[in-house]
Amino acid sequence: MxxxxxxxxxxxxxxxxxxxxxxxxxxxxxxxxxxxxxxxxxxxxTAFPDRDTGELVDNGQHVMLGCYTATFAFLNEIGAGDHVHMQPHLSVPMIDRRGRRSRLTCPTTLPPPLHLVAGVLDWDGLPWRDRLAAFAMAAPLKLARREAQPGARRRAASPGETVENWLIRNRQTATIREMLWNPLALAALNQSPARASAPTFVRVLGEMFGADSRSAAIVLPTxxxxxxxxxxxxxxxxxxxxxxxxxxxxxxxxxxxxxxxxxxxxxxxxxxxxxxxxxxxxxxxxxxxxxxxxxxxxxxxxxESSPIVTVNLWFDRRVIDEPFLGLPGRAMQWVFDKRTVFGGDASYLSLVSSGAGPLVDRLNEELIAIAHHELLDALPDIRAARLVRATVVREPRATFSLAPGQxxxxxxxxxxxxxxxxxxxxxxxxxxxxxxxxxxxxxxxxxxxxxxxxxxxx
Ligand SMILES: Cc1cc2nc3c(=O)[nH]c(=O)nc-3n(C[C@H](O)[C@H](O)[C@H](O)COP(=O)(O)OP(=O)(O)OC[C@H]3O[C@@H](n4cnc5c(N)ncnc54)[C@H](O)[C@@H]3O)c2cc1C
CATH class of the missing domain: 3.50.50.60 (FAD/NAD(P)-binding domain)
Incomplete structure (x- = not known):
């Protein structure tokens, strides 16, 4: 017909x-x-109703950044501008592999990228030697910013170069890479820094540390x-x-x-x-x-595609006091407490593994065990909390690959x-x-x- x-x-x-x-x-x-x-x-x-409880569960935590200008214009246009919450400035709480808690905060009083350099210098999550490495990134970040403008000629990175090689070339130590750049690259590119090509990362950095200090702020759906x-x-x-x-x-x-x-x-x-x-x-x-x-x-x-694995854990009480925490150096790189966003007293946590090629084929029970173990390892104080439920969401084709040669x-x-x-x-x-x-x-x-x-x- x-x-x-x-x-x-x-x-x-x-x-x-x-x-x-x-x-x-x-x-x-x-x-x-x-x-x-x-x-x-x-x-x-998107989100779907949980099979057992009917609660709406995202297909995976989505994080936006202050530099998502087109996205905010779209949300405002459709009357959904208040469906997200933006930090006043970049502020990232983290727990490293040894269980040490720290917070990277970029001051708004300095222009980008100096606010990042100042934030890293003030960040007690890193030894001094590694904090000083941030100075070496000031020039590449400025170049990244210029590169995002039309007509730019000089390139901060070449297409055949991986993110990891680019960071090493710019004198970033193993510790600052593990604590700062790798979690950022994994979140932005959904691919291991050893695999993803550098120019797209440079583009992200150019926009994040570009126009104003709020461009790097984290924005979460509400x-x-x-x-x-x-x-x-x-x-x-x-x-x-x-x-x-x-x-x-x-x-x-x-x-x-x-x-x-x-x-x-x-x-x-x-x-x-x-x-x-x-x-x-x-x-x-x-x-x-x-x-x-x-x-x-x-x-x-x-x-080629790159997967994301999300493990959702429900506890009988509130277990984290932040909307999100970075867990650098672990298989699950970030944990988000959906209840701090959606409301409620208990905890519904989403643990995210980006660039999840090594995990995507593991059994649900194994993934839940990894997520739970990593969470308890990072936050031993929450051992008394009872894990009530757990689910796994796999997105095997979450994003396209950014590996050189694609x-x-x-x-x-x-x-x-x-x-x-x-x-x-x-x-x-x-x-x-x-x-x-x-x-x-x-x-x-x-x-x-x-x-x-x-x-x-x-
Ligand atoms: C788990 C996960 C976490 C992510 N986290 C983040 C994040 O933190 N921050 C971020 O910025 N991005 C994130 N992303 C990436 C982001 O979700 C995508 O970049 C974005 O949603 C892609 O939108 P799109 O419209 O291009 O494609 P899609 O969302 O894939 O939309 C395409 C649509 O086309 C439909 N379709 C396909 N074929 C047909 C057909 N023949 N007829 C009709 N319809 C068809 C599909 O069903 C689909 O609904 C994440 C992605 C995943 C999967």
Whole structure:
């Protein structure tokens, strides 16, 4: 059965990229249809009801940074600006492998990157020799910041260089790497610093320690993820005359230059189409791969993925007094207390392992034991607390790999008029993050709107 063509733009995928594209298009008066294959919105940043308790559980803790400017613009636009909490400045409590607790705080009185250097000099989590290594990073951080500006020529790192090699080249000691740079790189890149290539990390540092001292502040969602942004975005798009449908797996057909979307007998021929599906889902969008997409699809097929493992632990009482703690040098690098964000007296902790290749195939019981053991090792005082429940969430394809030699990321334009790509894996220069997804979504929306401005009727 042929559907009635009544939408200007069809957006495929309802994650951060798709919903931010749809929001921007709707605001500019386009009639938008979002198609999502799953039954719930949010893609890789979503929440689901726990099988036993019905409590909403994120598919993995998501952390944003003060430099996520496009993300905050998107959240504000859809009326969800208060669904996140931003620190006034970067402040990270940590417990090292010997159980020593410390806090890295960057003063707001100094401009970046000096605020970081000053923060590290004042950080008693590191011996003096290692604190002094921070001085050697001032120049590379300044270069990283300049590199983020258009037209920059000098590069702080080369594409074949790993993060670890780059840090060593910049005289960062093993201790400061373990305590500061490695947790940061793992969180930002979701890949071991020994594997991930340096330029993307440099880009993150350039944005974090760029414009103002708040750019590095940590921002946490204050609601389960799909409620934080995807449902408000749906309401926003619908209010502006668009539609968002779940359980619809889209297929794309290009016939004589016309882009048609089909799913289960329905068909749409809008003025423009944005695919925001991840790299590994792009090949399945087409039954017949158009020649203009052959190279992009080949590269998407060759992109490797990097996993994240989350272990959720419920205790019978409150066990940590911070919204989050860094556990550098351990398999689970961060622990978040969801109750300090969502409210409540007991503790519901999420322990996160990024770049979790070595863990992802372990049994649930083993992962729970590792997480519980590491937590007790870091916080021996909580031994009296009873572990009530534990669950494991694996995301084997959480992000794309940033290892040197991976295929080049595609751009928004595809060579097919009216067919655009979005998604965190598009060539934004950022790693696979919410901010990359939103920037890609905005870019794709602007490309559609530009097409309209150039005379094409959406
Ligand atoms: C556990 C975990 C933790 C993370 N932590 C962080 C973090 O702390 N900070 C951070 O910034 N980022 C983090 N990320 C990364 C972040 O979640 C992603 O970068 C971002 O959500 C990607 O959004 P997207 O819209 O590009 O893709 P997705 O969210 O993958 O959305 C694509 C959507 O397309 C749909 N789709 C696919 N094929 C079709 C089809 N044929 N038809 C219709 N729909 C289709 C999919 O179902 C999906 O919903 C994390 C990711 C994971 C998994």
């Amino acid at each position: 042929a559907g009635i063509t009544k939408f200007d733009v069809v957006v495929i995928g309802a994650g951060f990229a798709g919903m931010s594209a749809a929001g921007r298009l709707a605001r500019h008066g386009a009639r938008v249809l979002v198609l999502e294959s799953r039954s719930r919105l949010g893609g890789r940043a 609601r389960p993820l799909h409620q934080m942004y995807a449902e408000p975005a749906r309401a926003y798009v619908e209010r502006l005359g668009g539609a968002v449908r779940t359980g619809v797996t889209a297929k794309v057909r290009i016939d004589g230059g016309v882009v048609t979307i089909g799913s289960n007998g329905e068909r749409w021929t809008p003025g423009a189409v944005i695919s925001s599906v991840p790299w590994h889902a792009l090949p399945d969008l087409f039954d017949d791969v158009p020649a203009a997409m052959a190279d992009t699809i080949d590269r998407a097929r060759r992109m 295929p080049a990321r595609p751009s928004t334009e595809t060579g097919i008029p009216g067919f655009f790509l979005a998604g965190d894996w598009i060539d934004t220069g950022l790693p696979a993050t919410i901010e990359s997804a939103v920037r890609s979504g905005h870019r794709a929306a602007d490309a559609c709107l530009g097409r309209q401005a150039s005379g094409f009727s959406l």
